[in-house]
Amino acid sequence: MKRFSIFLMMGLVLAFLMASCAKPPTQEMDAAKAAVEACKAEGADVYAKEEFKKLSDDLQAALDQVTAKKYKEAKQALIKIAADAEALKATIPAKKEEAKNEAIAAQQEARTAIDEAKALLEKAPRGKGTKADIEALKADLKGLEDSFPEIQAAIDNGDFFGAKDKAMAIKDKANSISEQIKQAMEKVKK
Amino acid sequence: MRLKAGLIIFLHLIAFGCYKAPVLPEAELAKKMEQRLWEAGAFDFIPADYEIFCHALRIARIHEIQAKSRFFLWRKMDRVRDEYQQLIARGEDLLRLIEDKKRQQEGSLISKLQELEIIIIRLRAISSAINESHEIRQRIIKTELFLAEAQREIGKQRYKEADHALFSARQQALSARQIVLDLFERYMNEDYLSLWQKMAQDTIDQSKKLNSPVIIIDKLERKLFVYSKGKIKSAYNVGLGRFSLANKVHAGDEATPEGKYKIIKKILNSKYYKALLLDYPNDDDKKRFAEMKRKGLIPPLIGIGGLIEIHGGGQDGLTYGCIAMENEDIDEIFPIVEIGTPVTIVGTINRESVILKLVKEL
Numbered sequence: 001m002k003r004f005s006i007f008l009m010m011g012l013v014l015a016f017l018m019a020s021c022a023k024p025p026t027q028e029m030d031a032a033k034a035a036v037e038a039c040k041a042e043g044a045d046v047y048a049k050e051e052f053k054k055l056s057d058d059l060q061a062a063l064d065q066v067t068a069k070k071y072k073e074a075k076q077a078l079i080k081i082a083a084d085a086e087a088l089k090a091t092i093p094a095k096k097e098e099a100k101n102e103a104i105a106a107q108q109e110a111r112t113a114i115d116e117a118k119a120l121l122e123k124a125p126r127g128k129g130t131k132a133d134i135e136a137l138k139a140d141l142k143g144l145e146d147s148f149p150e151i152q153a154a155i156d157n158g159d160f161f162g163a164k165d166k167a168m169a170i171k172d173k174a175n176s177i178s179e180q181i182k183q184a185m186e187k188v189k190k
Numbered sequence: 191m192r193l194k195a196g197l198i199i200f201l202h203l204i205a206f207g208c209y210k211a212p213v214l215p216e217a218e219l220a221k222k223m224e225q226r227l228w229e230a231g232a233f234d235f236i237p238a239d240y241e242i243f244c245h246a247l248r249i250a251r252i253h254e255i256q257a258k259s260r261f262f263l264w265r266k267m268d269r270v271r272d273e274y275q276q277l278i279a280r281g282e283d284l285l286r287l288i289e290d291k292k293r294q295q296e297g298s299l300i301s302k303l304q305e306l307e308i309i310i311i312r313l314r315a316i317s318s319a320i321n322e323s324h325e326i327r328q329r330i331i332k333t334e335l336f337l338a339e340a341q342r343e344i345g346k347q348r349y350k351e352a353d354h355a356l357f358s359a360r361q362q363a364l365s366a367r368q369i370v371l372d373l374f375e376r377y378m379n380e381d382y383l384s385l386w387q388k389m390a391q392d393t394i395d396q397s398k399k400l401n402s403p404v405i406i407i408d409k410l411e412r413k414l415f416v417y418s419k420g421k422i423k424s425a426y427n428v429g430l431g432r433f434s435l436a437n438k439v440h441a442g443d444e445a446t447p448e449g450k451y452k453i454i455k456k457i458l459n460s461k462y463y464k465a466l467l468l469d470y471p472n473d474d475d476k477k478r479f480a481e482m483k484r485k486g487l488i489p490p491l492i493g494i495g496g497l498i499e500i501h502g503g504g505q506d507g508l509t510y511g512c513i514a515m516e517n518e519d520i521d522e523i524f525p526i527v528e529i530g531t532p533v534t535i536v537g538t539i540n541r542e543s544v545i546l547k548l549v550k551e552l
Contacts, residue, residue, distance in 0.1 A: 053225075060244075060248065061251065064251045064252050064255065065255055067248075068252045068255035068256050069259075070259065131508050132429070132508055135324075135432070135508055136317065136318065136327055139324045139326075140327050140330075140331050142324070143330070143335075144331055146332065147332055147335050165343075166339065168342075169335045169338040169342075170335060172338065173335060
């Protein structure tokens, strides 16, 4: 009985020592937090929304483990998170570049659509039945021209998705003006 | 023997104590619920509630970890399960709340969008009717671009961005509306409407008295009326200048004068087919011009202008202040008017004008 009590005591002392000697993985915590922050600063929350959300959740789960004093598991998780964040961060410039290229392509399409409408307007006969229409369409095109620099401004601000949307709206409008010019020209033919 | 039994019990306790508790299905569901909330846009629509939910989820997770790390006999997983179940139920409520908020916001954005679309339709109709389109049309186009942007954002459920685009659209639409209201200020003023009606009536009465034709031109309606013996004989569509709603003040303003004039020359071979030259500027015009010049409202080198005609060439032509008719129409009136035939040009005599109605509805 005496020996049994000794074994039991030793086991408890050992367990207590193991628990009380462990320290929170502060270094890993700081590194993981910094890596996730850097990832966000690179634009992961915009260009890789889902992946960044998962990363943030993993970080929170690891921090919860620290709170629950599960330092060993937390440490492993934090090391993995830091590495994942680095890996995700590395993919962002390519994603950004892709979005930028799409915005620039949309901007060029909008430019082409405006130029086409302008060329059509130049060709349109300014005669009976069209002069007022053409004047009005000219004003419409001027409105588009005035709005066109907003695409570049959005690109310069890094708002590539916004720039693309703006460009698409301008392109659609320019195409619709081209259609109206064609209709005005048809009116003259008749 | 006792030592052996003690050791066996001790080893069993260690084995069960270290036994890793299974993953709770409720924990997985709660985590999925958080993901669903995030995907539904909880951060944007119910930020405070979402924050509370996430905090509660973290607490539950910590409780789970703590419970799992306890000696198996003291693990109270039911409590943790309850916590997660409560969170899942709360999440369902929050998802419904988000949907309600989305419906509300989308409804309000769509009604704002439709309101602006109606303003744009009216502005377009007005600008097409009056040809004074440049500033108005440019703003209409800009408004339409913002509306397209707003529509796209609504489709993506990005309501904040949609609201921002609608705000910009509204700014542009309001500025176009203001230009229209400024242009129509006199046309909405009872004093002017009465004055123009009186001028037209005097001219009609004159036709009765003199037993001769007279011409009345309604600038807003773009109509030329021929009256004879006090009765309307014919009406024609006419074209005017880009700034025809304004009263002509000086050369180059592209406005059509308002007042009582008469034909001073009939031109058979005009640049615009046939033309009837009016005696603009009359005494009233000269007086007004001199007064404005004295007040410095007209630059010193600018003259009063002249050569205001009723001419052919097509009513669609944009003039510099003249009144343009279809050739076949001027052919009709040319023989019935003479030198001295009165021509009264007014803003409008039609108080019920569709354009005025549209302006009032803006």
